[in-house]
Amino acid sequence: MSPIIMGGKRFGERMNRRVGLIVGLLVVGGVLAASGAAPSAASQDEQSAQLAAAVQAAVSSGTMIHPDVIATDNKTCFACHARSGLTYELPSGDSVSAVIDENKWMASEHGQQDMACVQCHTGISEYPHEQATATDLRSFVVDESKVCVDCHEEQATRVADSVHAQARAAGNQNAATCSDCHDPHYAVNPPVSRTDVPATCRECHSGIYDLYEQSVHGEALTTGNPDVPTCTDCHGVHEIQGPDNSPFRLFSPKICESCHADKKLMSKYDISTEVFNTYVSDFHGTTVLLFEKYAPDQQTDKPVCVDCHGVHDIIPPNDPRSSVFEGNLLATCQRCHPDADANFPTAWLGHYEPDPHKWPLVYYVTLFYKILIPTVIGAMLLFVLLDVFGRIRRRRQHG
Amino acid sequence: MAESYPRFTVSDRIEHWAQVVSFTVLAITGLVQKWPELGLTDTIINWLGGIEATRLIHHIAAAVLLLAVVYHVGTAGYRLYVLRQGKLMYPSMRDAWAAIHAVGYNLGLREEPPKEGHFTFAEKAEYLSIIWGTAVMAVTGFMMWNPIATTALLPGQFIPAAKAAHGGEAILAVLAIIVWHVYHVHIKSLNMSMFNGLLTQHEMEEEHGRELDLIEVGEAEAPLPSVGVVEKRRKIFMPVYALIAIVLLGGVYLFLTFEQTAILTITPPEQVQIYQPGPTTTTTLP
Numbered sequence: 031m032s033p034i035i036m037g038g039k040r041f042g043e044r045m046n047r048r049v050g051l052i053v054g055l056l057v058v059g060g061v062l063a064a065s066g067a068a069p070s071a072a073s074q075d076e077q078s079a080q081l082a083a084a085v086q087a088a089v090s091s092g093t094m095i096h097p098d099v100i101a102t103d104n105k106t107c108f109a110c111h112a113r114s115g116l117t118y119e120l121p122s123g124d125s126v127s128a129v130i131d132e133n134k135w136m137a138s139e140h141g142q143q144d145m146a147c148v149q150c151h152t153g154i155s156e157y158p159h160e161q162a163t164a165t166d167l168r169s170f171v172v173d174e175s176k177v178c179v180d181c182h183e184e185q186a187t188r189v190a191d192s193v194h195a196q197a198r199a200a201g202n203q204n205a206a207t208c209s210d211c212h213d214p215h216y217a218v219n220p221p222v223s224r225t226d227v228p229a230t231c232r233e234c235h236s237g238i239y240d241l242y243e244q245s246v247h248g249e250a251l252t253t254g255n256p257d258v259p260t261c262t263d264c265h266g267v268h269e270i271q272g273p274d275n276s277p278f279r280l281f282s283p284k285i286c287e288s289c290h291a292d293k294k295l296m297s298k299y300d301i302s303t304e305v306f307n308t309y310v311s312d313f314h315g316t317t318v319l320l321f322e323k324y325a326p327d328q329q330t331d332k333p334v335c336v337d338c339h340g341v342h343d344i345i346p347p348n349d350p351r352s353s354v355f356e357g358n359l360l361a362t363c364q365r366c367h368p369d370a371d372a373n374f375p376t377a378w379l380g381h382y383e384p385d386p387h388k389w390p391l392v393y394y395v396t397l398f399y400k401i402l403i404p405t406v407i408g409a410m411l412l413f414v415l416l417d418v419f420g421r422i423r424r425r426r427q428h429g
Numbered sequence: 430m431a432e433s434y435p436r437f438t439v440s441d442r443i444e445h446w447a448q449v450v451s452f453t454v455l456a457i458t459g460l461v462q463k464w465p466e467l468g469l470t471d472t473i474i475n476w477l478g479g480i481e482a483t484r485l486i487h488h489i490a491a492a493v494l495l496l497a498v499v500y501h502v503g504t505a506g507y508r509l510y511v512l513r514q515g516k517l518m519y520p521s522m523r524d525a526w527a528a529i530h531a532v533g534y535n536l537g538l539r540e541e542p543p544k545e546g547h548f549t550f551a552e553k554a555e556y557l558s559i560i561w562g563t564a565v566m567a568v569t570g571f572m573m574w575n576p577i578a579t580t581a582l583l584p585g586q587f588i589p590a591a592k593a594a595h596g597g598e599a600i601l602a603v604l605a606i607i608v609w610h611v612y613h614v615h616i617k618s619l620n621m622s623m624f625n626g627l628l629t630q631h632e633m634e635e636e637h638g639r640e641l642d643l644i645e646v647g648e649a650e651a652p653l654p655s656v657g658v659v660e661k662r663r664k665i666f667m668p669v670y671a672l673i674a675i676v677l678l679g680g681v682y683l684f685l686t687f688e689q690t691a692i693l694t695i696t697p698p699e700q701v702q703i704y705q706p707g708p709t710t711t712t713t714l715p
Contacts, residue, residue, distance in 0.1 A: 204704050236707030241699070272703070312589070313573075316465045320480035323471055331695050341699040366691045369577050376585025377576050384589070391590040399597025406601060410608045413532070417617065420535025 107147040108132050124167035130215050139219040150177050150214065168203045175207040178214075188268035193275065206234055225251060227260040241342040248342070257295060259285075273341075279334060280322045283309060286335045308381045309335070331366070338362055354380075434633050434644070436622040440504060445623050447497045454490035455566075456603050458483050463596045491570060492685055498563060499677040503670050511662040516651040517547045520557065524550035544638030546650045551613055555605075562602045567684075569595040575687040 108130070110116060116128040135141045151174075153160055164170035179186035189195055189208070197205035208214075211222060211230050222230055228251065232239035242248035247258040264285050265271055271278040287306040289295055296303045309315035317332040336344075338354050347354045353362045359375035367374065384392035437445070461470040461483060477483045508514040527550045530543035548556075569591035572579045576588045614620040618635075622628050633641040640650055653659070 202704075232707040234704055234706055237702045237705040239707060241701060273697070273699075310465070313592075316462060317480055320462075320465050320470070320474055320483075324474055324479040329695060331691070331693055337696075337698045342701070343699070365696050367577060368692065369688065371577070371581060373580035373583065373585045374577060377580055377588035378585070379589055384593075389586055389589070391584075391586045392593055395590045395593045396597070399593065399601065403597060403601050403604065407604045407608055410605060413528075414608060414612045416532055416535040417612075420537070421617075423535075423537060 104147050111147075120162070120164065120166055120170060122166035124170075126167060126170070134216045137218070138213075138216045140214060140217070150174070152177060171209060172198070172203065172207050175209045178208040182208075185268045192266070192268060192270040193272035194270060204234065210234070224256055224260050224262075225254065227262050228252065231261045238342050245340070245342060245344045246346055247344060257289075257298070259289065277322075277326050279336075280318065280326060280328075280330060282334045282336060283315070283318060302381060304383060305381045308379065308383065312378065333366065337366075433627040433629055434641075435626060436628045437626045439626070442623055442626060444497060444501060444504065447493060447500075451490045451494040451497060452602075452606070455487060455494065456599065458487035458490065459595075459599050460603070462487070463599065488574070488685070491567075492681065494563070495567065495681045495684065496678075498567075499674055499681065502677065503674060506670055506673075507666060511659055511666050512653060514651045518553075518556075520550075520553045524553055542635060542638065544642065545636060546639045547637060549636055551609070555609060558602075558605060562598055562605075565594060565598045566602075569598070571684055571687075574684070575690065577690055578688050 111128055111130045112132045114129055118126045118128045120126070148154060153162065162170055162173065164173045186208075194205040194207070198207075210233065228239055228242060228248065239248075242261075243252055250258040251260055262270075264282075273279060283306065290301065291303050291306045293303050306315075310319050314332045318330055318334055321328070321330040321332070339347075340353050345352045349355060350357065352358065360370065360372065363370045363375050363378075379389055379392065382388045384390075384396060386393050457473060458477065461467075461473050462480075464470055474480055474483050477486060505518075508518065527543035527545055530539060531550075533539040534542045543550075572583075572588060572591035573595060579587060579591075614623075618632065620628070620632060622632075628637070643650055654662070
């Protein structure tokens with residue numbers, strides 16, 4: 031029997047759970063019906079007080095009401111759960127507030143949809159309520175979220191592929207479940223707004239949040255700029271992926287590309303959209319591109335964007351704190367090329383297309399071959415065609 | 430009049446086929462890296478077992494080509510020093526005139542084709558192109574394979590410049606082989622000398638008229654020295670070449686193993702505790 035504490039007073043201690051001593055809800059229902067018309071807002075407090083008193087009376091007198099006839103409308107629930115101070119205690123000693131703000135509930139998506147409390151709280155059909163199977167707060171939260179799939183099957187299927195589901199399957203109870211991100215009582219639609227996402231993730235990932243908040247992306251988002259990626263833009267929404275998932279790292283340049291190759295978006299910030307192309311045309315990017323095609327489930331040791339630029343703490347390359355700031359490049363290269371020295375970083379053209387001013391050697395070598403190849407091959411072709419022509423002409427002449 | 434004329438020794442043919450195989454493998458495994466986004470690239474790389482395997486095959490083929498170069502230094506040196514066949518091999522003004530003559534012949538301005546020696550102007554041009562191309566590919570390949578050693582001496586920009594040259598030279602070489610070599614020895618007429626070592630009477634008449642004329646009067650374009658002289662020069666040449674070969678082979682070994690460019694593990698780009706409940710954590714009763 032779950033100990034219910036109401037206003038600090040313990041009651042219903044020795045109730046027979048199986049019989050299901052029913053709350054005197056019908057009694058209350060009778061009271062309400064007797065009062066005639068629908069209760070006005072002004073009289074709601076009074077009515078819920080009456081209901082609570084009736085409940086208490088029913089419990090203490092051992093009145094039993096069959097579960098089939100228990101009232102399960104929300105009003106009945108709110109009679110108790112709208113009252114402040116109501117908590118639910120679990121065997122572990124964890125205590126949870128059992129108070130629902132009725133007005134906020136009414137404004138929520140579930141409230142708007144006229145959801146009944148017992149549609150989600152399926153384990154509750156009698157009073158005093160049945161004991162939850164969970165013994166501590168975390169497993170209670172996880173258990174309660176299992177019901178979401180009944181209505182949100184598509185999302186639940188996607189969650190099943192997420193890093194959170196994998197972590198839970200591996201025994202990590204901290205892994206997020208539905209209600210950790212979506213407050214079932216108060217969430218509005220859309221469930222979590224883009225700018226609210228980092229704060230939501232922060233509840234479990236505050237270390238990462240702190241890095242993100244300082245980054246060029248995080249700084250913009252937290253000051254209201256929706257152009258920048260929020261957590262879910264890179265990690266996905268329900269099928270959230272983490273860095274230990276090889277395809278995520280391997281395909282991450284494409285995530286960056288989705289914004290950084292967008293000319294319209296980048297022109298607002300004067301950022302080159304050639305960053306992805308120039309990456310792919312160099313050793314690192316070529317390998318990653320080919321690797322992801324051939325072995326998308328395997329990992330490559332060649333760097334992706336975040337290996338040089340940083341992950342959550344990305345800052346502009348002209349910021350002296352950036353890992354790709356000119357003065358910091360060598361140290362960044364040395365993370366994978368420990369023997370590299372001063373000239374090494376310029377072996378990477380820094381996402382610039384070679385031109386006569388920036389990287390003239392590369393530019394002129396390329397130009398040299400652009401002229402040499404057609405000249406040589408053209409001359410060869412001309413010579414060969416002349417030979418073909420001569421042969422045809424001679425064959426005609428000599429029959 | 431002989432039916433056929435000796436053209437290539439077994440050694441020449443082995444050298445040629447080592448080059449054919451390594452060149453072809455290098456071209457295929459290299460060009461797919463130059464154009465990673467092509468559909469055909471996917472097919473080839475999948476077939477070869479992935480990009481890392483493709484690079485390994487490219488490097489092995491490079492090693493085979495370098496070994497062929499070391500061997501060729503020996504055979505070319507033997508021809509030049511021991512057999513004194515330089516006259517056959519060096520390009521000259523005569524070759525330039527032969528080229529012009531050939532154009533005139535094909536345009537109908539000349540009645541007869543140019544009478545050429547053992548090696549035609551087309552062959553000499555191709556040979557010199559191969560020397561140039563192999564040198565460029567080897568140097569730029571070394572630079573890309575060993576970027577840390579290269580940038581210890583040269584500005585970093587030399588690495589992408591080497592890559593541009595390596596790619597450009599590769600396209601030039603592949604196209605030149607297709608246009609020039611394939612035309613001259615496969616399309617114009619199927620030349621079998623790299624299989625059986627022999628040229629036919631017709632091929633000799635058409636391509637090596639001067640050499641044929643000399644053979645018919647019992648002379649040679651570059652007469653071979655006497656057996657005694659050959660023996661004497663051999664005794665000098667062989668140890669010298671052995672020494673050169675050892676140095677070159679050492680060079681090849683260095684080429685292949687010069688540096689460990691990068692670590693082979695993945696350094697996590699970020700060190701952060703993933704689960705770290707934040708200050709705003711609240712628990713809502715579901």
